[in-house]
Amino acid sequence: MSDSDIIDELFAVIEDRKEALPEDSYTASLFSHEKGENAVLEKLGEETTEVILAAKDDDRGEIAAESADLIYHLLVLLSMKDMDLDDLRSELRERR
Numbered sequence: 001m002s003d004s005d006i007i008d009e010l011f012a013v014i015e016d017r018k019e020a021l022p023e024d025s026y027t028a029s030l031f032s033h034e035k036g037e038n039a040v041l042e043k044l045g046e047e048t049t050e051v052i053l054a055a056k057d058d059d060r061g062e063i064a065a066e067s068a069d070l071i072y073h074l075l076v077l078l079s080m081k082d083m084d085l086d087d088l089r090s091e092l093r094e095r096r
């Protein structure tokens with residue numbers, strides 16, 4: 001699979017974790033968290049702050065790492081809302 005498919009691949013794994021809820025999965029723990037969707041919403045806030053701090057430090061490695069954390073949690077949110085990457089693609093396409 002090419003690198004351009006990595007986000008689709010990650011989203012598919014997230015969907016699998018939502019379905020199977022394996023005990024050793026961080027993703028599954030977000031879907032079954034006692035705080036409900038607030039668990040992932042809080043992580044989105046934290047990761048956004050971490051991206052901002054990395055940008056302020058001009059640390060490209062940290063910007064990439066924190067952006068990956070942010071995108072991952074955003075994908076979990078989409079899945080939680082029974083949305084998928086096509087919803088995101090459609091929205092972006094309409095803006096062209």
Ligand SMILES: N=c1c2ncn([C@@H]3O[C@H](COP(=O)(O)OP(=O)(O)OP(=O)(O)O)[C@@H](O)[C@H]3O)c2ncn1[C@@H]1O[C@H](COP(=O)(O)O)[C@@H](O)[C@H]1O
Nearest residue numbers: 010013014017024025026027028043046068069070072073
């Ligand atoms: N891409 C990710 C990913 N990005 C970030 N994270 C997790 O998101 C959390 C980020 O939180 P923090 O940066 O605050 O770090 P932390 O202090 O360890 O987090 P907490 O103590 O708050 O949980 C960490 O626990 C990371 O492991 C991820 N967890 C899983 N994935 C991918 O999701 C897929 C399924 O993974 P599992 O759910 O582990 O099976 C795999 O492809 C993984 O690579």
